[in-house]
Structures are given as C-alpha cells and as structure tokens.
Amino acid sequence: MAIRVTLDRILLERRMSLTDLSDKVGVTLANLSILKTGKAKAIRFSTLNALCRVLECQPGELLSFEPSDDDALEETADQAAE
C-alpha cells in the first residue's frame, strides 16, 4: 500500500500517547494500533474527522503517498479485472 499513516510522528510532536488518543477520539487502542502500523485497509471519514479534531491537524498531515512497485502491480491487476 502506497498510503502511509504518519500518526506516530504527529503523536510524538504532540507528546501524546496512543492510549490518550484512544480515550479522546473514542477508537479502541487495538484499532489505533492497526492504523499506526499501516495494517489498516481503509479509514472512515468520521475517524479521520475525530483524529484531526483531537490532534489539531489536517488530513494531509496524517497521510502521505509513497509510490512503490507493489502499488504499480495492484494497479495493473485492477485494470486487468476491469
């Protein structure tokens, strides 16, 4: 996946723990951990909204795009499926 979640960097900048964030946004620690480690497949707008509100940041600060070879392969597979 070429989309990276930069939650750990923002948490470090805000000097906030994952547990504090979990309490404030109402998302379980397990789910935030999935998000932080890049295992998540998708993120709801409501979750993104809550994260941006608590961390006082823009969605673009939480996410970054890093193209990879895997990404190109996925795109080719999607085109073939269509």
Add this chain to the structure above:
Amino acid sequence: MKALGKGSVASLVRIGLMIAWWALWACAAFVGLAAVAYSVVLAMVANGAIDAAELQNSDGFQIGAFHINFDQPGAATWPIAIPSLLTVAVMIAGALIIVWRLRRLFDSFSSGEPFRRENAAHLRVIWITMVAVELARYFLTASITGLVVAFGEAQGVGVREVSLSVDPSTWGSILILIVLAEVFREGARLKEEQELTI
C-alpha cells in the same frame, strides 16, 4: 429458528453430517471387508478349490458356516469385479472428502461466522471432488463395459446396449458450487476489509 449460530438450523445439519460421516466409514469398512472376502473367493476359484459353475447354482457353495453363491453370471472372474469394487470405493472416498469438508463448513456456520477464507477453500475442494468422482464414474463404467465386451462372452455375459448416463443435476450442483465458492471468497475478502477499516 435462526439459520446460523448456536442452536440453529446449521447446528442441526452439523449433527446430521456427523452421523453421515460415521455411516460412511461403516460403509467403507464393509466394502473393504467385502473386497477381501471377494478376493479370497476369486483366489479359491482360480486355484480350483471352488468350482465357478457351482457358485452360480441357486444352492451355491458351502464352506463351514459360510454359504457362497453369485447370482450374477461372470461374477467369479476378477476383470469384471474389480472395476465395480473400484467404482464403489471411489464413490465412498469422494463422499468422505465431501462430508468432511461440509462438516468443517457447518462448524463455521454454527459458530456464526460464515465468511472465512477457508470456507471458500472447502467449497472449492467439494466441487473438485465432485468433478473427480463423476469423471471416475464415467471412466470405470466404460472400463466395466469394455471388460464385459472383452471377457464376458466366455462367462455368458453380453452387452445388450451401451449408454452413458450423464446426470445433469450433478453437473448443475457443481456449477452452483463453483459460483458459491467465489461468493464466499469475495465475502471473506469484504469481511477482512471491513475488519481493517478504522
């Protein structure tokens, strides 16, 4: 009554499948014993210990407490008997594989989680087994017919009519299972995606 989960229709089917599983093993053991007994009789016929013609009399042949007789002409020769036994063995083996996979499927349905990746694999194995059993049945039926044509005349057996029975319901079920396997694979993928949506 709910369809999935504990105390559901799925758990009742699960119990039925468990009974079918043990019944099939009993059948397999019976066929195994029958094959061994048949081999012994054929060996005795080959040795000359038993007269093949005597076996086909209505009185049959008496060995101690055992009374043996064949009501089918030509049954005392191995070329005709072996494919018949193989047909039954293949069908029982196929049924065991199918019932085992169905048990695993219904274990999952009874626990209330139908969309698992392994369920798609179980359905795939079931339709592949059904195709294999059906093709083996055609092959073995053709073998029996061929053997009867080749060796049957000496035993008084003839082929009156050669026909291949193709069961459309079996092939229809196979096609449905192929689609269902894909539905379950897609369902498992969507569930996994949903679980990883934060």
